[in-house]
Amino acid sequence: TVFVDDDGQAYMFWGNGSCKWVKLKENMIEMDGPITTFKPKNYIEGPWVYKRKNLYYLVYASAGTKPEMIEYCTATNPAGPWNYQGIIQENVPNSFTTHPGIIDYKGNSYFFYHNGTLPTGGSYRRSVCVDYMYYNEDGTIQKIVQTTEGVKALK
Template identity: 80%
Template sequence: MKKQLKTYILILIAMVTVESGRAQNPIITKLFTADPAPMVYHDTVFLYTGHDTASVTATNYHMPDWHVFSSTDMVHWKDYGACLSPKNFSWATGDAYAAQCIYRNGKFYWYVATFHKKDKNSNGGAAIGVAVSDRPTGPFKDAIGKALITNEMTTDMKYGWDDIDPTVFIDDDGQAYLFWGNGSCKWIKLKDNMIEADGPIHTFKPKHYIEGPWVYKRKGLYYLVYAGAGTKPEMIEYCTAESPEGPWTYRGIIEGNVENSFTTHPGIIDYHGKTYFFYHNGALPTGGSYRRSICVDYMYYNPDGTIKKVIQTKKGVKPVK
């Protein structure tokens, strides 16, 4: 009976979404999704997500795979299902943590965080891998045959889960950068092939930084957006710089605490003249910190390039015309 009631509620939410013509938050209601990573390709928004399957009473995450969705109006989302999982990486074990896919030179590179098996290349701990495909929805395969980043490569944080949450940014000159990290933010340059480091790992600690970086450029200014500890639970905070290599200046809070989840995670795109801010909360029926749901709202800038605080809404965004 409880399962039937939950299904009925989710159907009602979906009906309201269609009838109202607005996105309604959360935007994905058929499953629990987290860690949004949007990408615009050929005038379509592709959304790469985690997938929460923990039970209602669970006290930890269970994230078996990554999913892909797409939309051309920011209201209706096509579900392509589970397009990648840690099982696609022979060296991996454990859950599917935050990930991001980007396009370059005819290929789609999906940077993922999971855990490494104990073998000759690593003694375990969090690691970052790369999958590649000719299409934004796959099929994807391991691009390297081993992890790009292992726990042994970073030593500033004395625990095994600091190498998570990869995000990739390609600058106007073609130089690609990989940012990641829990507890501290780390970055490297990537070679043109997108699967090799081009130089040493750099580590720094933005104010209040916890995890989940997202890096982009707007009007000559670089933005580093991340889940921060200005208060607990997490909020989204940010820094700016005149170079992707820093130094970074702290600018403040973008998003306050979210509903029913102690984590949140940013993803930002420009699409049809508007800026969209993706995040997750625990607002769906039976949701929570381990059963999260992706939302999207508008984001606005001040004349000096600083970001106005995002207003979290239930109505969501209007359809793109």
């Protein structure tokens, strides 16, 4: 994930087995400082970082149990410290992996992920899914229940 904060500072987050981050220079291709490595609870890979109402979110594929789930941490600074918050989404059907993507658009929050539930789907034949995502007043994320219908079409 490349995340650009409100002040224009860009950060890159990545990693399999542990999460890494680094500040990026204005040209977006050079690092602007050292790489920092950390290990959120149950972290596997696929970090997605964003900011909402002065709170930073690190959402990632986890393996508290197999197959993967989606868990998250929050922080008041993109450099951390990151505080574990819990599971957003349980295991997805018919796929060993899952990865998150989150956006706010036209007044709604959307949670993107993949699963293998199409008739010919599986761990290596995944399809993109989207469901609504809701926050509690304290900024924590409500657990997302996978649907088969997804979200309503936007106009």
